[in-house]
Structure formats: C-alpha cells, structure tokens
Amino acid sequence: MPHRYDPRQAEERWTRWWEENRVFHARVDSDKPRFSMVIPPPNVTGVLHVGHALDQTLQDIFARWHRMQGKETLWLPGTDHAGIATQVRVEEELAKEGLSRHDLGREAFVERVWQWKHHYGGRILEQLKGLGASCDWERERFTMDEGCSRAVRHVFVHLYRKGLIYQGDYIVHWCPRCQTTLSDIEVEHEEEEGRLWTLRYPAAEGEGEIRVATTRPETMLGDTAVAVHPEDERYRAWIGRRVRLPLMDREIPVVADEAVDPAFGTGAVKVTPAHDPTDFEIGQRHNLPQIQVIGQDARMTAEAGRFQGLTREEARQAVLEALRAGGFLVGEEPLRHAPGRCYRCGTVVEPLVSRQWFVRMKPLAEPAIRAVEEGRVRFVPEHFTRMYLHWMRNVRDWCISRQLWWGHRIPVWTCQACGTQSASEEDLVRCPECGSERLEQDPDVLDTWFSSALWPFATLGWPDDTPDLRRFYPTDLLVTGYEIIFFWVARMIMMGIEFMGEPPFPTVLIHGIVRDSLGRKMSKSLGNGVDPMEVIAEYGADALRFSLVQGVGPGNDLRFRTDRVESARNFANKVWNASRFAILNLADADRAALEALAGSPDGLQAWKEREALTLADRWILSRYQWAASEVHRLLERFDPGEAAQVLYEFIWSDLCDAYIELVKPRLYQGGDDPESEAARQRRAAQATLFAVLDGSLRLLHPFMPYLTEEIWQRLPVHGPTLARAAWPRPQGLEDPEAEKQVGRVLEVIRAIRNLRAERGVEPSRRVTAVLRAEPALLEALQAMEREIRALARLERLELVAPGGAVPEREAAVTAVAGGVEIYLPLAGLVDLEKERARLEKELAAAREEAARARALLERPGFKEKAPAHVVQQQEARLAEAEAKEAKLLDQLAALERAGAGGNGAHGA
Numbered sequence: 001m002p003h004r005y006d007p008r009q010a011e012e013r014w015t016r017w018w019e020e021n022r023v024f025h026a027r028v029d030s031d032k033p034r035f036s037m038v039i040p041p042p043n044v045t046g047v048l049h050v051g052h053a054l055d056q057t058l059q060d061i062f063a064r065w066h067r068m069q070g071k072e073t074l075w076l077p078g079t080d081h082a083g084i085a086t087q088v089r090v091e092e093e094l095a096k097e098g099l100s101r102h103d104l105g106r107e108a109f110v111e112r113v114w115q116w117k118h119h120y121g122g123r124i125l126e127q128l129k130g131l132g133a134s135c136d137w138e139r140e141r142f143t144m145d146e147g148c149s150r151a152v153r154h155v156f157v158h159l160y161r162k163g164l165i166y167q168g169d170y171i172v173h174w175c176p177r178c179q180t181t182l183s184d185i186e187v188e189h190e191e192e193e194g195r196l197w198t199l200r201y202p203a204a205e206g207e208g209e210i211r212v213a214t215t216r217p218e219t220m221l222g223d224t225a226v227a228v229h230p231e232d233e234r235y236r237a238w239i240g241r242r243v244r245l246p247l248m249d250r251e252i253p254v255v256a257d258e259a260v261d262p263a264f265g266t267g268a269v270k271v272t273p274a275h276d277p278t279d280f281e282i283g284q285r286h287n288l289p290q291i292q293v294i295g296q297d298a299r300m301t302a303e304a305g306r307f308q309g310l311t312r313e314e315a316r317q318a319v320l321e322a323l324r325a326g327g328f329l330v331g332e333e334p335l336r337h338a339p340g341r342c343y344r345c346g347t348v349v350e351p352l353v354s355r356q357w358f359v360r361m362k363p364l365a366e367p368a369i370r371a372v373e374e375g376r377v378r379f380v381p382e383h384f385t386r387m388y389l390h391w392m393r394n395v396r397d398w399c400i401s402r403q404l405w406w407g408h409r410i411p412v413w414t415c416q417a418c419g420t421q422s423a424s425e426e427d428l429v430r431c432p433e434c435g436s437e438r439l440e441q442d443p444d445v446l447d448t449w450f451s452s453a454l455w456p457f458a459t460l461g462w463p464d465d466t467p468d469l470r471r472f473y474p475t476d477l478l479v480t481g482y483e484i485i486f487f488w489v490a491r492m493i494m495m496g497i498e499f500m501g502e503p504p505f506p507t508v509l510i511h512g513i514v515r516d517s518l519g520r521k522m523s524k525s526l527g528n529g530v531d532p533m534e535v536i537a538e539y540g541a542d543a544l545r546f547s548l549v550q551g552v553g554p555g556n557d558l559r560f561r562t563d564r565v566e567s568a569r570n571f572a573n574k575v576w577n578a579s580r581f582a583i584l585n586l587a588d589a590d591r592a593a594l595e596a597l598a599g600s601p602d603g604l605q606a607w608k609e610r611e612a613l614t615l616a617d618r619w620i621l622s623r624y625q626w627a628a629s630e631v632h633r634l635l636e637r638f639d640p641g642e643a644a645q646v647l648y649e650f651i652w653s654d655l656c657d658a659y660i661e662l663v664k665p666r667l668y669q670g671g672d673d674p675e676s677e678a679a680r681q682r683r684a685a686q687a688t689l690f691a692v693l694d695g696s697l698r699l700l701h702p703f704m705p706y707l708t709e710e711i712w713q714r715l716p717v718h719g720p721t722l723a724r725a726a727w728p729r730p731q732g733l734e735d736p737e738a739e740k741q742v743g744r745v746l747e748v749i750r751a752i753r754n755l756r757a758e759r760g761v762e763p764s765r766r767v768t769a770v771l772r773a774e775p776a777l778l779e780a781l782q783a784m785e786r787e788i789r790a791l792a793r794l795e796r797l798e799l800v801a802p803g804g805a806v807p808e809r810e811a812a813v814t815a816v817a818g819g820v821e822i823y824l825p826l827a828g829l830v831d832l833e834k835e836r837a838r839l840e841k842e843l844a845a846a847r848e849e850a851a852r853a854r855a856l857l858e859r860p861g862f863k864e865k866a867p868a869h870v871v872q873q874q875e876a877r878l879a880e881a882e883a884k885e886a887k888l889l890d891q892l893a894a895l896e897r898a899g900a901g902g903n904g905a906h907g908a
Helices: 007-020 051-067 081-095 106-120 123-131 146-161 217-222 233-238 276-288 301-307 313-323 362-373 383-394 448-452 467-472 482-500 530-537 541-549 562-584 591-597 602-610 615-636 638-669 677-700 705-712 736-758 775-783 785-792 832-858 868-899
Strands: 034-038 072-074 163-177 181-184 187-189 193-203 209-214 226-228 242-245 250-258 267-270 329-337 339-341 350-359 377-379 412-415 421-423 439-443 478-481 507-511 766-771 796-798 812-817 819-824
Touching: 007 123, 007 530, 007 541, 007 705, 034 051, 034 467, 034 478, 051 072, 051 123, 051 478, 051 507, 051 530, 051 541, 051 615, 051 638, 072 467, 081 106, 106 412, 123 530, 123 541, 146 163, 146 421, 146 448, 146 482, 163 276, 181 217, 187 217, 187 439, 193 217, 193 242, 209 217, 209 226, 209 267, 209 329, 217 313, 226 233, 226 276, 242 766, 242 796, 250 276, 267 276, 276 350, 301 313, 313 329, 329 868, 339 775, 362 383, 377 383, 448 482, 478 482, 482 507, 530 541, 530 562, 541 638, 541 705, 562 677, 562 736, 591 602, 591 677, 602 615, 602 677, 615 677, 615 736, 638 677, 638 785, 677 705, 736 766, 736 775, 736 812, 775 785, 775 796, 785 796, 832 868
Parallel strands: 034 072, 226 250, 377 507, 478 507, 766 796
Antiparallel strands: 163 181, 163 350, 187 339, 193 209, 193 329, 226 267, 242 250, 412 421, 412 439, 766 819, 812 819
16 A cells, blocks of 8 residues: 555546446346436536535535445436526637627537537536446436427427416516626625716706716616605606706606605606616506617617617716706716626626516416425425525526527417417427428527526436436435526425425435635636646546535635645545554454454444453544444534544544554554454454444545555455445444543553643653542553553553642642643653753752842832832742742652652552
C-alpha cells in the first residue's frame, strides 16, 4: 500500500470501473425494496460549478446509503435543453462566422443546435462522474429526446383541451437581449443604486398641478393616466379631473385606485399600462389605452414621437433634458431599487404587452397545496413549507411561450382558411374543421421549465405504462436548492398530481447556496466563482465533497473556504495512513475470523461474546456502535452534514488518535507460540481493528467514495465493491462502563502529555508518573497500564490507592483528570542543575527589585511628600517582589529534596 494517497489515480480508475461493471444500474425486475431519485437536470450548456457540486454530493450520499442498505436504487441522470441559454450560446458561435439564425432559417438553425449539443452537451455529466455521482448512467435522459418530447405534447394538449392553457394579451417580462418573454420567476431582482425623479403634470383646465415620482422617466411618454389612492385626502379633489402630459401635449385622466401606495414619492403615480405590470392592471380596471413607447429591441417606438429610435438609456437622458428645459422636472434624489433582470443574461427586462400562451395555475395549485398541507409532501427544513404555500396561494398564471427556435415548439396549428385553432400531439397536415392543408404552426416554443416539470415521470417512459414507471414512480426524495422551489419543485408537484394522480416525491430536501468566503453570492460580475474541477485537481473529489457537507445543516448557506477543503484532505490522509498501518498489521491475521466479522452484526456479537476482549477493545466497539447508530439516525433525519461531523470526530479521535495508539503494544507482541496469552491478545487486537476499520469505511463511503473504495479493496477480506457492501448496523456492542473507564484513562494520558509539554520535556524522554485514584478507577488503570505507559512515554508508572503516599506537591508537577490525581516527580522531568541555576537567577532579580522598592519607601520624607498613588505603587511592588522571593525559595527547597531522591511514593 503506497505511503501516500493519490486521489487522481484512484478517482479515474474507480469511476471507470464502477461504470463498466454497472454498479449503479437499477434492475426493474428486482424483488428488493426500492429507492429512486431524479437528478435536477443541469443545463446542457453548463459546466460543473460549486453549487452543482454541493447538490450532487448530497444526492450521491443518499443514493449510496440506500444502495448499501440493499435497496434497488435508481438515481436517474439527464440534462435540460436550456432553451434561452443554449440558443444564445449557438447564436454567439454563429456571430463569429458573420451569421445570424435568420440567415440559416429555423430548420437549419435547430439542426445546428443539435450538432452543438452532441459535441458539447455531455461535458457536465462527465464532470459529475468525476465528482463521484453514482447515477444509473444507462438511463440518461434529455428534455428534448423523443420520449420526453412526446410527454410534453401529451401534457400540453391535455391542459389545452381542459381549458387550462389559453392565449391572451397580457403584460409580460421581455428580455431585449434574448428576444423572448420570461416568467415572473425568471426575473431576478437585486438592489442597486438608482434615482427617483419628480415631475409636474399641470391641470388641463384651471390652475394647479399634480406631481408624480418615477424611476423610469422615459416611460412617461406612454402615460395614459395619473393614479392616486381613493382615501388620500391630498388628491380627493383631483379624482376625475384631467392633466396635461408634458412633452406629448396629451390630456390624461386622474383615477383613484387602491394599488397606489400613498407613502411612495408624492402619493400620485403615473400610469403606463404598456410598460408596468401594476399599471397594466390599473389600466384594465379603468379601461385605459395602452401606448407602447419602447419596442422589443429596447428602442423607442414611433409612439415616442421625437424620441423614436433612441435606446432606453439614451431616451432617459433626452427626456430628462426636455422636461428640465420645459420646467416639468422639479426634483431628483437617490433611491435604492431592484429593477428586474433576465436570469440568464442579466439584461434589464422590459414589461411589454404581448400575445402569449398561459397556463391557468389556480386549478393545478389547489391539489398541490393540499398535498403539502396533508403531509403527503414535506419540506426539510420545515420552514420552506411556508415559502411554498405562500407562493402557491398567490400564484399567477404561468406564461409558457418563448420567442425562441430551440425548444419544444407549441403544438398548436391555425387554419389559414377557416381560422380554426387546433392542438394536437401529432403534427397536423389538414384542418380538422374544414380539411384545408393551409395550416401554420405557432412559431413559439415552450418555456424550458414546462418540460422539466414532467421530469419525474416523463424520464420513466410516461405516457406509456412502462416497467420503469411502475417500479420507480413516485420517486422517494428530491434534493435541490431553495432558489428553484417555484421554478421547478412546485410545478413538478402540480404536474405529478394532475397526470399521475399522486405527488412525484414525499420529501423535498432543500439545501442552501455556496457563497464565497465573505458570504457573498458567487457571480461572474464579482469574479468570485470557484471552479470545482480545479479544486478536485488539487485536493481530490472526496476532499471537495466532504468540505461541502461537513457540519452544514439542511437549508443553510455555506461559505466556501479553501481551509475547509484542506481540512477535508488532511482527514482523507489521516484515514489513509491509519488504514495503511492497520493493513500492514493484519497481514498474518486469521482470514476465516475476519470473514466472519466483515460487515456482519451477528458475527460481531458472537465474536464479542466468545472472546475475552480488553477494556480498550470493548471501548472502541462501543464507540463504533454509537457512531454507526448516530450516522444512520442523522441520515434518516436528512442531516448528512451532522452525520459527516460525527464520522470525522469518531474516525479522527476515537479510531486513529486513541484506539490505534492503544492497540500498538499488543500488535507488536506475539512470539512463536500461537497459544500464548500474548498471541491471543494480538489476534483479538487484529480482529477488533479489522472490524472497526471495515465498518468505518462503510460508514464513510457515501461521503468519500473513492478513498474508501481504494482502502477497502486492500483489506484482507473484502467484496467486489464497497459501493454495494452491506451498510453497518451493528447491535449489542454498547458498553457504557468501558466507555466511561477508557474515557477517563484517555483523559489521564492527555493530562500527562500536557504536563510534559508545559515543562518542555522532549518526546523521547521517558519519565515517572504516580496516579492516585479510587479502587474502581485503579482497576481500569491497572488493566490499561501498558497502554498508559506507551502513550504517555513513561519509564515507570505507580498506582496509589486513596490515602497512599504520593510525591510532595512541591517536588512534583500535578494535575487532576478523570477523577485521577496525577504526579510527575520533578527529578524525572528536569535537569536539576539547570533548573536550580534558573531559579537562583530569578531569585536574585526578585531580591533586587524588593531592595529598590524598600529603599525608596524608607527614604526620609518619601511617604509624606510623594503623591499617595506613587506610594501605593511602590508598596505593591515591594509586596509582589517579596511574594515572588518566597515562592522561589520554596521551589529551590523542593528541588533540593527532589535531588536527594525522596519522592515520597511507595507504590500500590
């Protein structure tokens, strides 16, 4: 076994071996209990980022854990076609060739995207394999493969015919960069510095004016009203009057509407129904016209008059200058606001009125709300339930059409002869109403999230009644981040209930996001992102995985720090080195005995009852029992972060730092007689060490799969792969008395080591220790005398009963630990001559200090003339010097007695 663990070599070999040997393939004809999950499909355009690494590590922990429990485990992988992101990526490639998608035409452009997908689309899945993801790679799916595409059409047509999909003219979020609509939850809002301008709108008749505040003065060109709150006394007399719109010479009414916030700005707001969602609704209620002054290209339209052709930004400055020149701009102040930006490209979105396809959400949301309220779907942590229910109870209709060419084209055809609109799962060639072949398919595609909402059942073969669907739906667990509860989780629950009759999963485990070391969200603009592949190259996949989960509670955000990864790598090296020591000392162990112990609770129990194990053996088995039970309990509670922490502490402290050190003296003994007591004790030590190491590797495997597989395959007894070895669930190994007694012994050893360190005793020097304790403790100390002497580096150990003689305190350094009095005679700790010289030097300095203070205090007139605080200072200095002198004299006297050889201890 090499001296050092090489993550790269192990990861490459085991990734290939697991896949080639179909270790993660789930059999549909198995009679085992099953466990299934679907991967949140990463974008086909994507590369692995640290958020993926966290998400996939958590899923992999649960997949491996259930697989080791003997369940037929399906973790289904795949990718999302990512309509906007993929189209943007391919259009960027075309631009380098001087082409646009319109130059190619729709059919050729889509073919070009498929070519891109086949060339680059599998990159992120290969990276997931390198992270150790134990997916069933034979079942990889893609949201636009033939089966998923058929499912999408089936769902669309079903909802269309049920009246839940409709077409309407509504205000939508439009991305000028991506040239498509976005749903509400595809628009991100982050606070930034802006400005609030106050404009005056003069009365159309008579005197007076209304002042309005706006963050978007360029949209005032499309105003069709001013709105005030109906109960705002300041403007009650204005309701029903008209004002003149500056720059456009147009009269517009003043309307009363409860949507107005009287506390914002002046309490009066401009209403631009074609460019603001709230204004659109006000306009609907008051039958206001919609004037679109900004086009889909984010430039001003002909309706903007003299500002036509300017970009939004240019128009803002030009409008402000014109308002200022006309005396209509009366105020300006800074304001923090959160404009909507496209979640893909970051462009500020433009609210525009457009004819789009929508899904009526309330009828679908109601059963999905009940499923959570009744506990058929639960969120972990539970507080995310409130977030889900709040959104679902206030859900808006979902805009599902996108002005793209890449994606699932909307399966609706309009007859150019009779105007009939028809939805069909199969491509239509004739109008079902009049028989005409003059049909045009809707040019838009469906929102990417529409197809991913069907992921838990479409990937299993639905709408066909497949064996996979019957075996693995509903899935058992969904692991995802809180950022896509509404994008994805809620929609999957709705679609699962609508089309499968039951939710797609009973439990949703929500994790936080990975932030940078300062707690900031990672972003391209900040340049604070972390490339997990670079981290893996430097530290190994196991180190990255462990650092992302250790100690992190469900739902909590994580700050990524390199020192966490280094700590995890150090832990991996600790496990490797300890295992290497154990394997070297198991070379001559009884294989039959080890085979009976490997992963077998019954074997462990029988062996423990048969063998006369030492106190240390009983202790580590009990600690192992606790760790195994605790890790299992925490995973059942969906808390892998705390489970990882338990494993870290048990393996590092109990197994490596304590038991392996305690057992070394027995492993190094033996002799030629296999029937001797020494040989029997050595065999017991080997068997205990093997059983606990084997079990620890099994417990650690879901968290650090490569390291554990690499070590486990080198054990004297092992199976084909640790990935399918039995999960440890030992019973009957608890031993509270052994834990109590060995715990105290370890405290004593640590205390002796600390005393040595405080006195600067070199590690190679062996000293004498005297321990005094109650009879029950003395028994444990006697049972482990050999181990105490070895670990504390003792030449001699004397055990004394209560009342027995011990060294005088002045002649020894002392401590109390675990209820045991500890004495280390000075004569064995220090060089007496050097210590005497040091103490005499300090004594001379103390006497000199005392003499100076005494002489000053005894000077005639000092106490009468000096300030009181100066006199007090010198008196304190004298008292301190005299006390130090007395203490040093006592220490010198103790040193003399130590040198005379009288330590006062007589043994026990």
